Amino acid sequence: MSPEEFNRVFRAQLPMISAYLSRRVPISEVEDLASDLFEIAWSKKEQIPEGFELPWLYKTARYLVSNFHRKQSGRNGILARLAEPVAAPSAESIALADIELSDAFAGLIPAEREIISLWALEGLSNAEISKVLEMSENAAAIRLTRAKQKLKGLLNLENIQ
Known part of the structure; x- marks a missing residue:
């Protein structure tokens, strides 16, 4: 797959992937995770089945979201102990x-x-x-x-x- 083909195919998927990520992580993290996702897609472009680019992106995004939450849970546990109670x-x-x-x-x-x-x-x-x-x-x-x-x-x- 040439760089032009990759850009054409995967750029079309960006809005759907961004929406998927925005429902699962804070909005401030969407762009970074999408960037990481497309970097992985570029490195594995020859392994992605033709016609199944979007499902492959969703599958890989699931792993990135899982890793993000795993990292955040450790941070959040520490911050929760230090934070003041928030308003209802x-x-x-x-x-x-x-x-x-x-x-x-x-x-x-x-x-x-x-x-x-x-x-x-x-x-x-x-x-x-x-x-x-x-x-x-x-x-x-x-x-x-x-x-x-x-x-x-x-x-x-x-x-x-």
């Missing part, structure tokens, strides 16, 4: 939050939250999800169906698709 959230932010959905989503295990997020927020197909999560398309479809059924049960809904 405003009444407006509480009123705007969908508490029922938040509680139901929190009732899912992390793997279920991730597969639903890839489907609902990132708009990935079962084939793309299977590439991101490194499993067969059938396994991805089954896990997504089960996660949606569990979320539906937690929300007491009849018609979640």
Whole structure:
């Protein structure tokens, strides 16, 4: 893949990757993580399956996000002990939050939250999800169906698709 082809293919994916990262890390970290991601993509450009560039980027971004949170958890533990208590959230932010959905989503295990997020927020197909999560398309479809059924049960809904 030439540098021009790489730029054309991967530059088109940047908005979706930035949105994915912005939902998982502080906005101040998105640009740095996206830069790291595309640096990795450049170094592994010959190993990325043609037509599956976006799922490959999501899969690699998952690892970067995981590493980021692992590093942050150590820092946050120390800072939490040193920080003064913060004010309670405003009444407006509480009123705007969908508490029922938040509680139901929190009732899912992390793997279920991730597969639903890839489907609902990132708009990935079962084939793309299977590439991101490194499993067969059938396994991805089954896990997504089960996660949606569990979320539906937690929300007491009849018609979640």
